[in-house]
Amino acid sequence: MVFSSTLFLFYFLPLFLLVYHVVPKGLKNWVIFFFSILFYTWGAPVFVFILLGTSFMDFLLVRAIHRSSAAQRKRILLIISLTVNLGLLAYFKYSNFFVGNANALLQSFGLDGVEWTKVIMPIGISFFTFESITYTVDVYRGKHAPLSNLKDYLLYLLAFPKLIAGPIVRFQEIADEVIERRESIDEKLIGLYRFSMGLAKKVLISNVMAAQAKVIFESDFHQLSASTAWIGILAYTMQIYFDFSGYSDMAIGLGKIMGFHFPENFNSPYSSKSITEFWRRWHMTLGNFMRDYLYIPLGGNRVSSKTRLYFNLALVFILSGFWHGAYWNYVLWGAFHGAFLILDRIFLVKLLNKLGSVASIAITFFIVMMGWVIFHIENDLSKIGLYFERLFDFSSDPLFSVSPAFWPIFFIAVFFSFLPAFSIGKKMQEFVYNRNSYSLSANGIFLLVTILLFVMSASSVISSGFNPFIYFRF
Template sequence: MVFSSIIFLFYFLPVFLVVYTLAPERWKNAVILTFSVFFYAWGAPVFVFVLLASTIIDFYLVRSLHRAATNRGRKVRLLLSLSLNLGLLAYFKYANFFVENLNAALLSAGVDAVGWTAVALPIGISFYTFQTLTYSIDVYRRQLEPLDRLADYLLFIMSFPQMIAGPIVRFREVAAQLRERQSTYEDKLLGFHRFCLGLAKKVFIANVLGAKADEIYALDFTTLDAPTAWLGAVAYAGQIYFDFAGYSDMAIGLGRMMGFRFPENFNSPYVATSISDFWRRWHITLGRWMRDYLYIPLGGNRVGSRFRLYFNLWVVFLLSGLWHGASWNFVIWGAFHGFFLVLDRLFLLRWLGKVGRLPAVIFTCFVVIIGWVFFRLETLGEATEYLSAMFRWDFALPVASPKLWLTLAVSLLASWGVLSAPGRWVEARLYPTAVSSTGTAVVYLTLGLLVYLLSAAVITSQGFNPFIYFRF
């Protein structure tokens, strides 16, 4: 079940909101948890039991960690918690990748391959793992007290708005809200409005760009002309932003309706002036997680040598790429971004600062779009062929049809309108932090309902409705 599905929009969400609103205050967390388990079980009916069991074990492990009398005891329990959660991630997400590469090496050496039954990848396993790690590590660091009730911890991990594809919510950000929070009528209105804006990004921009990107990426790369190849790459860059940012908006809006304040996840990444700036704007919660739980423990900026600093940056982004998927192309994508982050430290930031904002933005978008080719395709060979097509300046006539070019031109113009300075000014007005009057409330509610119904009509008619980050 996805947020932009008819089942969610007309069955799950309305029923949930009615039950949640009518439930007494002391039962509201239980309502969210019940619906969250059902929501996850809809897409992963078997794995939900593994998830529940591991979450329960982890809750008591961390409680034991907090109560341990010695540092050694605390470290042992932390190690057990980390091993449990990272072990699940390693098995379900990376076991197939490891066995495939092992068998390839064995076969090249003339040795029989290892027998293996492929493991199904549970949806949202990467996001689940990172949230469990924040809990055990934050408690170990004594930054917060552990939760008293198992139900509250299950709610933190399994809350349906953000469990499947983020934002990555750290324990310290919602610990107080899990225990006590308020949800006013203003929260419900603004949350619904935010949800509908995210739904519009998904349905009216991401899906349109995604369908056309898929059409181009399905062509024969060896005969693909450069303009069409660039069009496909740019279309995918737009799709992945509006797809993921739209989902984040919907998650944040759903949380707001329940009284939660989830962290923002995007800040106009395609107006970034460097790769460093891009990663301050793109998937913000992942970047902060990597900084606080990986980069800083490795030494951060306080290491004794520049080589160690650059090595740490590169390692963090290699692992970031691997976190996104069990494929060498994801590793290459992470290494690619890590390489440009190192170049930023060496000289690029100074150079980009001198050439002016617009050239810096164009250069950054160029680098990011090249990186998305590795992210989009499954093998290095495919990525190499596609990149060759992008730079094959043979002046051939475009393969893409006029209708495709027209559709993409309109969609990309709409995308630019949102990401440009005027577009972002309008967008800021569409994301209010408060309702100033009854008339304003009526306008927001009317706009939200209109987008809700139009989006449902489009979803019903077009049938193309993937969420890219669900596979992570």
């Protein structure tokens, strides 16, 4: 089940909101838990039992960690929990990758490959695994006591707004809200506005960009003109941002309706002035996770040599890339960004600062787009090189016809992507995203805009087919 579907918008969500707001306060967590199980089971009826089973085991292990006074025993229990969670992720997400590459290597030496039945990956397993890890590690580090009952722990892990594609919510961030949270009309309204804006991002912008990108990236790259290749990557660049940030907006909005405060996941990343800044603004919850649970334990910035610092940066981003998918292009994409982060520290940030804001934003956006070429083309690294050739081969460049809706929606996407780079855009962003309440007149305007966006989005959803979010696959 996806947020941008008739099933969710017209059946699941209204029923959930009705039941949630009718039952007594003591039953609200049970309602979230029940509907979250239903939400996940609808798309993965077998895998839900795996998630429940490993969650129950983690719950017991973390309680034992918290109760133990022996440091060595706590470390052993921590290792067991991490091994199970990472092992689960490795099996379901990466076993096909490793077996496939091992078979290719064996066959290159004239040997028979290993017989293997491909493993189907449960949706959302990467996000589920990372949140399980934060629970274990946060309790181990003494940042918060574990939850006292299994139902609350399962609620933290399986809450349907964030279950499939984040944001990655660390345990310490909402631990207290799982047990006791305050709900207000103001925040419920803001949650409704945020949900509708996210839905519009996905349905009215991302889906239009996706349709154009799909046509181009599924065509024969040998026949692509430069203009066609540029339209393809521009479309995908806007598609992935409005798709993923739209989902995050919807998740955060639903959380606010229930009294949860999920962390922000995006902060106008395309208006960044360097790749370092881009990663402070793009998929922020993943960046924070990798920083706190991998980069800092490796030594972070406090290492004795620049060589070790650069190694840490490269390793973290290669693993971040591999987290996105079990293909070599994701590893390459992570290495690509890791290389630019290292270059930022050596000289690039100083150079970009000298060039001024407009030039630094343009150069950073160009680098990010080139990265999206690597990110988007799976399974065949040679096609990545061919696409780059097409981008810069202007010898034969016939005009390429696009859908009538493409250019208007594209320029709207560009406008909203880069508006926060200017002072008026920053003020608008502050007004829309960083408020806990609005005046009566502002609420009236937001409500009208919300209704308009919802009607337009719902009409598009009804008339279109299945349109899953990009990050559901990760």
